[in-house]
Amino acid sequence: MRFKTTGVCAQYIDYDIDASGVLHNVKFLGGCPGNGKAVASLLEGVSVSDAITRLESIDCGGRGTSCADQLAQALKHSK
Numbered sequence: 001m002r003f004k005t006t007g008v009c010a011q012y013i014d015y016d017i018d019a020s021g022v023l024h025n026v027k028f029l030g031g032c033p034g035n036g037k038a039v040a041s042l043l044e045g046v047s048v049s050d051a052i053t054r055l056e057s058i059d060c061g062g063r064g065t066s067c068a069d070q071l072a073q074a075l076k077h078s079k
Contacts, residue, residue, distance in 0.1 A: 007063050010031030013027070022047055
C-alpha cells in the first residue's frame with residue numbers, strides 16, 4: 001500500500017499488511033533515511049494495532065505530526 005504524507009519530510013510511505021494484521025516492508029520515501037530505516041526495522045512483524053499505539057501523536061519539530069505519526073494515520077485508514 002502507499003500513503004501520501006502531509007506535513008513531514010517524507011513524501012510517501014509504502015507498507016504491507018498480511019492477512020493476520022501484521023505490518024511488513026515499511027519504506028519511507030524521502031525524509032531522513034536513517035530514521036525511516038530504523039522505524040521500518042523496529043516495526044517489521046508488529047501488529048497494526050500495536051504500531052498505531054506506539055506511533056500515534058509523535059511530534060517532530062512542533063509540526064503536530066511526524067513520519068511515525070503519519071504511518072499511524074496510514075494504518076488507521078487501512079483497517
